Amino acid sequence: MENFVTQLQRWYLENCRELPFRKTREGYSVWVSEIMAQQTRIETMLPYYERWMDRWPTIQSLADAQEGDVLKMWEGLGYYNRARNLHNGAKMLVQEENGEFPTSYAQILKIPGIGPYTAAAIASIVYDEKVAAIDGNVSRVVSRLMKIESEISSASAQAIVDDKMKDWIDGSIPHVFTQAMMELGALVCTPKSPDCDHCPVREHCLADRDKTAERYPIKKAKAKVPTEKYDCFIIMDNDGKIAVSGESDDGLMAGYYRFPVASQIDLASLKDIERIESQKHVFSHKVWETTYYRAKTDVPFAPLLWVSEEELEALPLITAHRKFLKKTRQG
Ligand code: SF4
Missing domain, CATH: 3.90.79.10 (Nucleoside Triphosphate Pyrophosphohydrolase)
Incomplete structure (x- = not known):
């Protein structure tokens, strides 16, 4: 059987969607696209991304923008602190880094609104740093591949996901692997009705062997919202x-x-x-x-x-x- 990482990366390189933010591996553009893509469908964020990059193509131009204009641009995209954090982050980078985007995971993590997932995604995509980007989508995919039986947000489940992802990214081309995992979660190993018949890593998947993919990830019952x-x-x-x-x-x-x-x-x-x-x-x-x-x-x-x-x-x-x-x- 071919190695999991090789198989996944080849599938991605041959099949990935052509998205505007994938045309570049420049820090600021990847940062904006990663923040916009949080909790948001790609089709929804794309027009926002293009308008944003047209209007504020550099960190300096974003830092110079008025907050009202930034919020107006974000209107309709939800989770509005993301816009404020991008704006504050740009101002911080202009003040402290001459408007340059930082070049390592540890430095990227200092930007307002950037947590471990986003910092790892940017560092691996832009600089090929071997840091694993783990969010809910990646956790779902790994939970199915490995049949993780504990509740997915528990420390024990996340430890398994962390270990696997570290192993995999160590043997990968990080910018390809990170995006391939995201693409697999978005297009094939989706939350509902995963398309196992067309999955490039099917032969590595424990859940597929006994057709239990939809049982994973194991989740807590949802609390009713007020x-x-x-x-x-x-x-x-x-x-x-x-x-x-x-x-x-x-x-x-x-x-x-x-x-x-x-x-x-x-x-x-x-x-x-x-x-x-x-x-x-x-x-x-x-x-x-x-x-x-x-x-x-x-x-x-x-x-x-x-x-x-x-x-x-x-x-x-x-x-x-x-x-x-x-x-x-x-x-
Ligand atoms: S075989 Fe199915 S469950 Fe397993 S990784 Fe692929 S899409 Fe997900």
Whole structure:
């Protein structure tokens, strides 16, 4: 039987998708692509990546950007701290490293928002450093290959994944191996219905031998996420200006504007209140159940910001409210 790493790498080199961020192995581009790809589908992040690199092609240009522009560019991509961290990271690199991207795993790890997985991914892809990039996708693939019977986030399961990945990357071409593992997890050994019939490393896979791939990885039962209910108001004054709030007391999406909720409004100053609809917005750790109302007021009141339709378009607005706005305009 051919060696696992050789087989996987050959498959990747012959079959990998041509993605814009794979055209280069330059540190800044790989950093941006890795951060954007976290928790996000490749098809979703690609247009963002291309717009971002067009606008801020260098660390220096990103460091010089305004935070509002960075957040606006990220609008709709979710997990907004990623944008802030990229921006802060660029500023740090300009201040401390003359705008140069660091050249080792240990140094890359010092950039804000970069954890061990991302640092290892960048160091192995850009510098061929032999550090294994292990995230949920890689853990899933290894758990099936090795039939890991303990819960996947447990120390014992992660120790097995670590050991295997270290062994493999030691005998690999790191930039090929890291991307090959990612590609295998994204295209073949997917969370549901892994395509074992077309898997390039099938003969190495213990789970495939007894057709138990979907039993792995072993996971904890999911805790139920809490639901929060809000009444949210689209308020227009007599000049056609719309009220938005810059406050985020829930810690979600700081820096983004949103339509005000009942607790931020003097309801007595509203007129023509009309219920529009209720919508659910599902986050990883909570659900917002929002009922939207349209209303008018004769007196624009503080501390809300009153903006024209054009200004509203240009502001970074939380995704849930931007989607709602789009939908009501289409409807
Ligand atoms: S054979 Fe199936 S379960 Fe095993 S690594 Fe390949 S796709 Fe995953």
